[in-house]
Every structure is written in structure tokens, then in C-alpha cells.
Amino acid sequence: MQNVFSEENIKIISQIDNWQKAVxxxxxPLLEEKKITQKYVTNIIKSVKKYGPYMVLTDYFALMHAKPGEGVNQLAMSLLVVKEPIDLEGKKVKIFLILACPDSKSHIKTLKEVAGVLMDQCNFELILKGTKSQIIDLFQKKEMDGGKK
Known part of the structure; x- marks a missing residue:
């Protein structure tokens, strides 16, 4: 997992007004690093408004993304954890994982490794309830383990 999450691209906040603001x-952080443009952010919001909450993959977790390439300068991810759940078109979300892909293939390995971390219930709970440093340590440990448990 090629150093996907750093202190800069993980945010933890207690609450927020709506899912658009969460996005x-x-x-x-990805905008500040110029890995994406504002167009990508707009496209994510448009996709949810058009297609509904399909990005909510499990309780409290949404994989937020838009069409590859449009507004994406390089493969990137960021993570927002909100302690109080937010309504995303009828689904409650606390974890917003932003996935920005420059094409339709470059993200597959990284996404598979991140999904492997998230599918472990203990890891998922740590992300929901942990501190930023605990979350960073979790992903860095997976990087050192080569993505293995």
C-alpha cells in the first residue's frame, strides 16, 4: 500500500451539517496537494444526487468517487471520520473514503489493500472510534506487512 494515508489526508471531526460538506x-487535502480539482468534488456530489446513496457500501461507510480521470491529476485517497452519523440520501455515514482515480485501472491494487483493512471488524471499529494517529498507524502497519494481516 503505497503510503496512501498521511496525517494531512485523514480528518476526524465530531459532527457536520450535511454529506455535501463532508465530501x-x-x-x-487532495485539492491542496493538487491531486484533484474542484471539478472532481462537484462530480462526486452530482453522482450522489443523480444515482442516490450507491456509494454507501456498508453501515457507516461510503466510498466516495466519480468518473475516473475527470478532475483527477493522480491516484489519491483521503479519509474523513465523523463521530456523529450524517444522512447521505437515507443512509447513515460516519466514514467518508474519497477515491480519486486518473484512469479505470491504476487504483485497483490500492483499493483492494484498503478494503482488506476495512473489512476486518476490529480495524473498522478502530477507524470509527480511534484517533488520527491510531488510524495512520493501522494503515502504515498494513504497508509494512505488505497489506497482509
């Missing part, structure tokens, strides 16, 4: 906050 904007989650995308902010």
Missing part, C-alpha cells in the same frame, strides 16, 4: 472537507 468537501474530505476532499480538501
Amino acid at each position: 468537501e472537507i474530505a476532499c480538501q
